[in-house]
Amino acid sequence: MKTKQVARRPSGFSLIELLVVILIIGLIATIIVPNLGFLAGEADKVKDKRNAQNILLAYTTGVAAGVVWPEGDVAAQVAAVIEGRKPASGSLATMMFQSSVAPDTVPGTYLYIGIKPSGELFFDASGGLDPAGH
Incomplete structure (x- = not known):
């Protein structure tokens, strides 16, 4: 008795199928990757905004x-907040009021910190x- 052998297609993907998939992935990557650059800029804006809020707090x-903060422009007052000050008198005279913002990250915060005509800082x-903080 003779058995018939059935021709089987080999399992797996052909080279053409793999190349098509790689081409499609490449096209998607060329569309997506350039558009991811804006995320870094947005993250910097959020960080600067958070730092400005921390300084103003x-x-x-x-x-x-x-605490008597120095008079002057925004930059002078922000520098004083980063250095820290103590009240001259009162029950909190031993406490230091200081922002934890690193001095090298301050320039971006000036977009969000303004000064009122009365000399007080405010958040925008x-x-x-x-x-420039002036």
Whole structure:
């Protein structure tokens, strides 16, 4: 008795199929990768905004505790907040009011920190303030 051998197609993918898939993945990557660059810029904006809020939190808490911050432009006041100050008197005179923001990250925060005519600092979430802090 003779048995018939059935021709079987080898399992797996052909070279053409693999090349087509690699081509499709390459096309998708060329579309997506250039568009990912904006994420780094957005992350920097969020970091700068968070740092500005941190500086202003230390500033306003210090004002409420009786700290006398120096007069001047935004840059001078922000520098004082980063260095830290103590109130001259009162129950909180032993506490240091200081921002934990690193000095090298401060320049980006000036877009979000403004100064009122009264000399007080304020936060502007739109980021449309003088980038030099003046």
